[in-house]
Amino acid sequence: MRYLVALAGFFILLAVPFGMLAAAFVIPEENSVVSEDGTLQLEWEGSGADASFRIERSKNPEFLDPSLVYQGPDTATFVSGLTEGDHYFRLREGDRTWSDGALRVRVEFVSQNLVTVLLCAGTLCLTLLVFFLVQGHLGKPGGGSLPAQSSKPGKTIDSTVA
Amino acid sequence: MNQEQTILNPNIGWLLLVIFGLAWVALGKYWGRKADSLDGFMLAGRNVGMALGAATAMATWVTSNTIMLAPQFALKMGIWGMLAYSTASFGLFLFAPMSSRIRELMPRGYTSGDFIRLRYGKTAWVIFLFISFVYSMAWLVSMGMAGGIVLEALAGIHYIYGMSMILLVCVLYTLVGGLYAVIGTDFIQSLVILLGILFIGTVALFNIDLPTAHEQVATHQPALLNVAMPVALLSLFNNMFFGIGEVFHNNVWWSRAFAMRRKVVSKSFFLAGIFWLPIPVAAGFVALFSNSLGINITDIDMAGPLVAGKLLGSFGAMVLFIVVFCSLGSSIDSLLAATSDLLTEDVYRKMINPSASDARTRKMATYIIIGLGVATWLICYGRLGNLIVVLFLSGPLVSSAIWPVLGGLYWKKQNRTGAIVAMVFGSVVGLYCYWEIGWFVASLISTLISMCCMLVSNLVSTRTYDWSELAEHKS
Numbered sequence: 001m002r003y004l005v006a007l008a009g010f011f012i013l014l015a016v017p018f019g020m021l022a023a024a025f026v027i028p029e030e031n032s033v034v035s036e037d038g039t040l041q042l043e044w045e046g047s048g049a050d051a052s053f054r055i056e057r058s059k060n061p062e063f064l065d066p067s068l069v070y071q072g073p074d075t076a077t078f079v080s081g082l083t084e085g086d087h088y089f090r091l092r093e094g095d096r097t098w099s100d101g102a103l104r105v106r107v108e109f110v111s112q113n114l115v116t117v118l119l120c121a122g123t124l125c126l127t128l129l130v131f132f133l134v135q136g137h138l139g140k141p142g143g144g145s146l147p148a149q150s151s152k153p154g155k156t157i158d159s160t161v162a
Numbered sequence: 163m164n165q166e167q168t169i170l171n172p173n174i175g176w177l178l179l180v181i182f183g184l185a186w187v188a189l190g191k192y193w194g195r196k197a198d199s200l201d202g203f204m205l206a207g208r209n210v211g212m213a214l215g216a217a218t219a220m221a222t223w224v225t226s227n228t229i230m231l232a233p234q235f236a237l238k239m240g241i242w243g244m245l246a247y248s249t250a251s252f253g254l255f256l257f258a259p260m261s262s263r264i265r266e267l268m269p270r271g272y273t274s275g276d277f278i279r280l281r282y283g284k285t286a287w288v289i290f291l292f293i294s295f296v297y298s299m300a301w302l303v304s305m306g307m308a309g310g311i312v313l314e315a316l317a318g319i320h321y322i323y324g325m326s327m328i329l330l331v332c333v334l335y336t337l338v339g340g341l342y343a344v345i346g347t348d349f350i351q352s353l354v355i356l357l358g359i360l361f362i363g364t365v366a367l368f369n370i371d372l373p374t375a376h377e378q379v380a381t382h383q384p385a386l387l388n389v390a391m392p393v394a395l396l397s398l399f400n401n402m403f404f405g406i407g408e409v410f411h412n413n414v415w416w417s418r419a420f421a422m423r424r425k426v427v428s429k430s431f432f433l434a435g436i437f438w439l440p441i442p443v444a445a446g447f448v449a450l451f452s453n454s455l456g457i458n459i460t461d462i463d464m465a466g467p468l469v470a471g472k473l474l475g476s477f478g479a480m481v482l483f484i485v486v487f488c489s490l491g492s493s494i495d496s497l498l499a500a501t502s503d504l505l506t507e508d509v510y511r512k513m514i515n516p517s518a519s520d521a522r523t524r525k526m527a528t529y530i531i532i533g534l535g536v537a538t539w540l541i542c543y544g545r546l547g548n549l550i551v552v553l554f555l556s557g558p559l560v561s562s563a564i565w566p567v568l569g570g571l572y573w574k575k576q577n578r579t580g581a582i583v584a585m586v587f588g589s590v591v592g593l594y595c596y597w598e599i600g601w602f603v604a605s606l607i608s609t610l611i612s613m614c615c616m617l618v619s620n621l622v623s624t625r626t627y628d629w630s631e632l633a634e635h636k637s
Contacts, residue, residue, distance in 0.1 A: 036600065037393040038385040039238050041462065067382065076460040080237050081383020107385075110392040110600070118603060121610050122399035128613065129256070129406070129568065136572030137259040 023053060023093035025103055027076075032104040038082035040105055044075055046093040054092045061088050061102055082107045169471035169479040175317025178480065179324070182487055183331040186347050187338070193346040194339025203340035203524050204272060204503050205421040210345060215422040215430030218345040220437045221352035221492035222414060223254060225301075226308035227553065229486055232442035233449030233466035235397070237459065240379075240386030242394030244446030249398060250405030254435030257409045261419040262428040263571050267632040269424075274416040274567075275508035280632050281570040282578040289585050291508055293563055294411060297556040298501040299541070301408075302494065302534065304553040306542035309490045315467040316483050325542050328487070332494040333535035336502075337528055341421055344495045351488035356437065358485035363444040365474055375454035382453060397602040400557070404605040407560035410567045414500040448473065502530040554601040558592020558608035565609070565616040574626040580619020588612035 027043035046053060052073055056066035069089065070077045079089075088102040196202055210218070228247070235243035268277060274294070279287040310325030335343050379386055388394075409415050419427055445466060452459055452469045459465050470482045506527040511518055518526070566581040592608025 037238060037602075038391075039462075069382075070458055072458060074458050074460055078237070078459040078462050078465070081240065081379065081386040083385050083388075110396065112392065114599075115392045115395060118396060118606060119399065122403075122606050125606075125610055125613050126399070126402070129564070132568060132572060133256055133259060136568075137263065 023047070023051075023091050023096070024099050025089075025091055028103070031101055032106070034106045034108055035082065036108055036110060038084075038107050038109075039078070039080040040082065042069075042077050042079060042089065042103075044091050044099075046075065051093050056090055056092075058088050058090075058102075059085065061104070063088065063090060063102070066090075084109055169474075170317040170476060170483060172318040174480065175313060175319050175483060178483055179313070179319070179327050179487070182484065182491075183327060186331055186491055187335045189347055189350070190335025190339035190343030192339075193342040194335075196342050199520065199524075202342065203527065204499075204507075205417060206341040206345055208421055208423075210418075210422045212422075212426035212430050212433070214345055214349050215418065215426055216433035216437070217352040218348035218492075218496070219254060219415070219418055219431055219434030221348040221355060221489075222418075222496040223250070223434065223438050223493075224352070224355050224441055224489045225493040226305050226312065226486055226490045228438075228442050229445050229489055230308045230312065230463065230466050231553075232445040233469060234462050235401075235442075236446030236450040237386075237452065237462065237465050239391060239394035239397055240383075240388065240450065242389065242391060242398055243386075244443055244450060246394065246398040246401045247442040247446060248439050249402035250408075250442070251435045251439040252402050253405040253407075253409030254431050254438060256406060257415055257419075258428045258431040258435070260410070260568075260571060261415075261422075261431050262424070264416065264419045265424045265427055267571065267629060268420075269633060271416075271420055271632075272507045273504050274411060274413045275504050275512075277416070277570065277632065278566075278581075279508070279512070281627070282566070282581045286566070286578050286582045286585070287508070289582060290411070290563065290566075291504070293559045293585065293589065294413065294504060295501070297408070297412065297560050298414075298497055298504075299538070300553055300556040302497050302501075302538045303541045305490055305494055305497075306538050307545060309486070310542065310545075311463055312467050312486045313483070315464045316471055316479050316486075321545065322543065326539060328490050328494065329535055329539050329542070332491055332498060333531060336495045336498045337531055340527075341417065341499050344499050345421070347495065348492045351492040352437075354488045355441070355485055355492070358481050358488075359441050359444050361481055362448070362470060362474065362478065362485070365478060366444075366448045369473055370448075370451050370454065375451040378454040379451065386450065393600070393602050396606065400602050400604065400606045403561045403564065403609040404554070404557040407557070407562070407564045407605065407609070411560050411563035412500065413504045414496045417500045417503055498531050498534055501534055502527050505530050505534075551601070554604065555593075555596065557601070557605035558596055559589045561592060561605040561608040562586075562588025562612045565612045569616050569620060573620055574629070575623045576616065576620050576627070577623045577625060580616050580623070583619065584612040584615035587615055 023044055023046040025042060025044045027041055042055065044053065052071065053075065054071045055069040055077065056063060057069045058064065058066045069079060082105065084107050087105045087107065089105065090102045091099040196207065201207060232244065232247040235247045239246065264271070264277070271277065275287060275291055278290040306325050306329055309328040310321040313319040313324030314321045335347065385391055422430055449465050449469050452465070455469070455473060457469055457472045459468060467482065471479045474482065506523055510526050511523055562585045566584050569576040570581065588608040588611040591611045592604045595607045596604035
């Protein structure tokens, strides 16, 4: 009897049209990822050729206010310009059900303190670079000067190598 | 993954590839008839005028990266990203006064390696050669890869075939003509690039409804319009110092400084910067509004070609194809020539065979060009990672050389220990930050570390350098 039930279940599974299974994201592989620059590469798989896919994004997992990310036959898209915080993505092929579980993307920008420090340091570095370049070019004291005319016979370049 | 149909018919793509390839090789052969001496082959007789000088500098700096990475920057980081890429022009602007200094100090110099060896000694020289070689190969590989990717995206030419053809053509005409061929073809390529970008930019402006496009970006990609976007702000400086480091250290630019007439060298580099600056802005601008044009970017590496292809149709795709081919050619030939000069002069002639004659050295240069071409092809064949990863990994290395070069040219008290520590410490810390924080800070931090090392060593140093040692003629 057990074997009959198992066999029946097997045939029921076989009878389920493959196309009723939801499309799914293949990249990223995890259901939850972190992005530090607000970008994301999405790739997905569907049932086969001539499929049309729809991807929606929302700031909440219930997709109360979804916005369209992509609709068409492609199986990849590059998302950018996401603001800080959590973003949820879901995928659907044609009129079928949405993908199982939304993809959560947390956007965390680089620390503002680090940015401030590096920007200030970068500005200082650039300023000093330009300053010393201009100073040297104008031949101010402390900067370089043209080589003096040598009265000695020319030495070989290699003689100065340590 | 998906893929749209190619915009350009593959047969047309192959036809363009063959026509332009044959044209460059023929021109290279024609101009190369003057390249019989070593000075002729390596430095175009040291007599290049301002028009050719500015054109070759601009064309060399317009690489496929300019056309492929600038759109990526804009798409990832918005307005600042678009401007960040254009800050690479600072390298040309700042190198302008330095180039005349280089000519004054080293009237008979051949390579940037010559300078470092004379100024700082053998240890610094070896470190510098390592940095330069790693960067040159990274640049060559990134362009080889980009060429294959773009030709495949635009015309459906298989990646391997497209990449191979581009490398083969560039190796051939660099071989037969040396720097004469490189500079001559660069002049034509620079005109094609400028006209092509002007065309693409104009078409884009007519096709994009700016208010609508802005509203779309503001709604769906708001971070791209955020002027305080951290990654974008950091990439502004990072890219700037990366660009400065590339130009300050690499023999591509030093060989041009040695090749140009002394009176025009500074103006030529400055002009080149002026002409180059708007190109990445134009390329990035188009990509920034790709969403409003209904274009789905499936792969960030293909953002530029996809947008241009969709926007411009078949004719426009042909224009883009030619522009990309020219930009690839103008940079790959320069890299092949300059890297070959560096390896020939600094490694072969200085380390392996100091008594080599000019004829023997010239022959070795041709072998090295072939070797570089083969090595690049082998690495490109593997088609490793994202283009940004390939190139920006070398950022911390080249940025660490900015201050040693500047100090070496202008500061009498600058000593070799400071230069060595600056390059090593800057590179190591920069690479560490690359992996730990991100690519967008690596070059910036490397430059800062290098600067501190150089300033400290200059302050504590008591010895002064005799500039005349740089001006000595070879025996």
